[in-house]
Amino acid sequence: MAAGARSGRRPGTSDTRDQILSAAREEFARAGYDAATVRAVAASAGVDTALVHYYFGTKEKLFLAVMDAPFDxxxxxxxxxxxxxxxxxxxxxxxxxxxxxxxxxxxxxxxxxxxxxxxxxxxxxxxxxxxxxxxxxxxxxxxxxxxxxxxxxxxxxxxxxxxxxxxxxxxxxxxxxxxxxxxxxxxxxxxxxxxxxxxx
Amino acid sequence: MAAGARSGRRPGTSDTRDQILSAAREEFARAGYDAATVRAVAASAGVDTALVHYYFGTKEKLFLAVMDAPFDxxxxxxxxxxxxxxxxxxxxxxxxxxxxxxxxxxxxxxxxxxxxxxxxxxxxxxxxxxxxxxxxxxxxxxxxxxxxxxxxxxxxxxxxxxxxxxxxxxxxxxxxxxxxxxxxxxxxxxxxxxxxxxxx
CATH class of the missing domain: 1.10.357.10 (Tetracycline Repressor, domain 2)
Structure with a gap:
């Protein structure tokens, strides 16, 4: 996935990004921040874990994205x-x-x-x-x-x-x-x- | 109206009651409790002031009804x-x-x-x-x-x-x-x- 990103090809569409966000929202709400995993988010969104990292970086940054947080x-x-x-x-x-x-x-x-x-x-x-x-x-x-x-x-x-x-x-x-x-x-x-x- | 109530005839329908409640909700939100008047609520609901009193009693009780307050x-x-x-x-x-x-x-x-x-x-x-x-x-x-x-x-x-x-x-x-x-x-x-x- 990272290779695809570097070559300028977008892995997945903006729909994929939204799907990941939506899966993450569910996972953080269900499991709480500590117990939530990027792996579970990826599985629930039906994508590879690497794609979640590609779009959002760390679990913390994924959480901030879910919260639509304008600051860390x-x-x-x-x-x-x-x-x-x-x-x-x-x-x-x-x-x-x-x-x-x-x-x-x-x-x-x-x-x-x-x-x-x-x-x-x-x-x-x-x-x-x-x-x-x-x-x-x-x-x-x-x-x-x-x-x-x-x-x-x-x-x-x-x-x-x-x-x-x-x-x-x-x-x-x-x-x-x-x-x-x-x-x-x-x-x-x-x-x-x-x-x-x-x-x- | 009160005479109608005593004789068992219902003045207006439950729609009227809802209309008054809805007008009161607007009026309390717009004017605040102190400035709101039963008269303005009645005018906005298109009913007589006496009908508001018939259904809800005082302004305070009307307010409690609007808040759906289970207690005073x-x-x-x-x-x-x-x-x-x-x-x-x-x-x-x-x-x-x-x-x-x-x-x-x-x-x-x-x-x-x-x-x-x-x-x-x-x-x-x-x-x-x-x-x-x-x-x-x-x-x-x-x-x-x-x-x-x-x-x-x-x-x-x-x-x-x-x-x-x-x-x-x-x-x-x-x-x-x-x-x-x-x-x-x-x-x-x-x-x-x-x-x-x-x-x-």
Whole structure:
């Protein structure tokens, strides 16, 4: 297949690419990100594994394509993790708000909207949000794996609640507020979820 | 019309009722709860105002019918407000979780799901959630009207984020956790939004 690509011959048609995407969507939703395999996606699409790699590269990139993700969360995770521990919530919140209010963010909000309405998209968003973004951050803050999962879940409730209230329901004054105002209000709560004492 | 009702004759048909509901849905979504009038709903449905009252009673009850609400939030608001101020978040959270995990809650979660996906439903949920439930609570806690609106907004981000992560995305461990565990984790954050210092 790669040889075909290099010689300029297109292996398969754009229908094939769509078939792979559709099979991948099913597989990620069914098995979750960790258990999903490129092999299973290829088998379900009726193509060779190499063709999946040809079109999409790695499993991670295939996942981003399925999510129609306009960005790779990993680069943001790294920059959020750089800096003082007691201000990680502020960095996470600033990064999220910058992203959501960017042109790419409009696409992300559309993904959020449809994910709420459809079970399959919900499964994909769950994988994306937790496995690719929030769990790596929580695990850097919290050595206990079970507590790290809780921290990631709690951060998800606050961040997704903020996104859906600011962009989907557009409640005021939140929808029109500046990033700094929102950070003032919400960062202390997010900081408790990431590094604070969780038991009363 | 009322005379007709008492004599057992039905004024209009069930089509009329549906027409009124549909006009009301438009009107509440367009004008918001406060500015919407029964008169405008009646005009838009092409019926007499008295017929709207005959079918639905007050504007508030019409709104609950439009939301297909299985409960009236006002009774819950009153019970949340009764008790010590420094435990209001715990009572609000316990009330919300009990409600969401009840049979009526299943319907409420369905409303939440569709509200995220459709602008018109989003406008209705916004009115319902803030005007009927969270703003009355925030106003009881906070004398400054602008800050009370912020408190209600912040509580909305946390509560709706919790509902969507627990029920729509069903992330774990949150989706399977007991109410008490969730209250331990989230009540302190919600309490800050309701009665704490919001500026860093």
């Amino acid at each position: 969360p990993r680069q943001y995770v790294d920059s959020v993790l750089q800096g003082p521990r007691d201000r990680i919530a502020e960095r996470l919140l600033r990064t999220a708000l910058d992203l959501w209010d960017s042109p790419a963010g409009t696409a992300a909000v559309a993904v959020l909207r449809s994910s709420m309405a459809h079970d399959r998209s919900a499964a994909l968003l769950r994988e994306f949000l937790l496995k690719r973004a929030l769990q790596p951050i929580a695990e850097s803050m919290e050595p206990d794996p079970e507590l790290a999962r809780w921290r990631a879940n709690l951060v998800a409730t606050q961040l997704m609640g903020l996104a859906s209230m600011r962009y989907l329901l557009a409640i005021e004054p939140l929808a029109s507020a500046s990033h700094e105002r929102i950070i003032d209000m919400i960062a202390p709560n997010l900081q408790r979820y990431l590094t604070g004492d969780l038991c009363r | 939030p006002r009774q819950y608001v009153d019970s949340v407000l009764q008790g010590p101020r420094d435990r209001i978040a715990e009572r609000l959270l316990r009330t919300a979780l009990d409600l969401w995990d009840s049979p009526a809650g299943t319907a409420a979660v369905a409303v939440l799901r569709s509200s995220m996906a459709h602008d018109r439903s989003a406008a209705l949920l916004r009115e319902f959630l803030l005007k009927r439930a969270l703003q009355p609570i925030a106003e009881s806690m906070e004398p400054d009207p602008e800050l009370a609106r912020w408190r209600a907004n912040l509580v909305a981000t946390q509560l709706m984020g919790l509902a969507s992560m627990r029920y729509l995305l069903a992330i774990e461990p949150l989706a399977s956790a007991s109410h008490e565990r969730i209250i331990d984790m989230i009540a302190p954050n919600l309490q800050r939004y309701l009665t704490g210092d919001l500026c860093r």
